[in-house]
Amino acid sequence: MTLAFDGTVIVPAADPDDGERTARGLIPHLTPTTTVVLVNVIEKGGGTPDKAPMDRRREYAEEIFERMRGVLEETDTAVETDVLLGTDIVERIFDEADERGADAVVFNPRKGNRLAELLTGDVARRMVKEASIPVVALPQQDS
16 A cells, blocks of 8 residues: 555755755655645744855755755645754654644654754654654655
């Protein structure tokens, strides 16, 4: 049995390579009734200086979306994009899912070592543990 998404799915991506891998992994699970909402969360400092200028970060999000749309254009799926701002990436993704009435959050876990996960807060692990709707981790694709 193959998993298929018939409604709205939120698909976060952190960088262009991550986005392209995720889009490729998503294709077998799409139907003509799927709406894919590609999101990139710009993490705000919450009172501290931002990591990079906002304009540059928005341009980077557009690079991510462009790569993902390039992969998804071969499908009949509706694709939307949204740059999200928030101090907590995971919370912001689920807030967006709630606002859009999404059926699931779908992502491709990035490879990383345990030390990097500990230092960064391991967004993927938190997405699964703090899920308010189903979360689907796509299988790793060979590049």
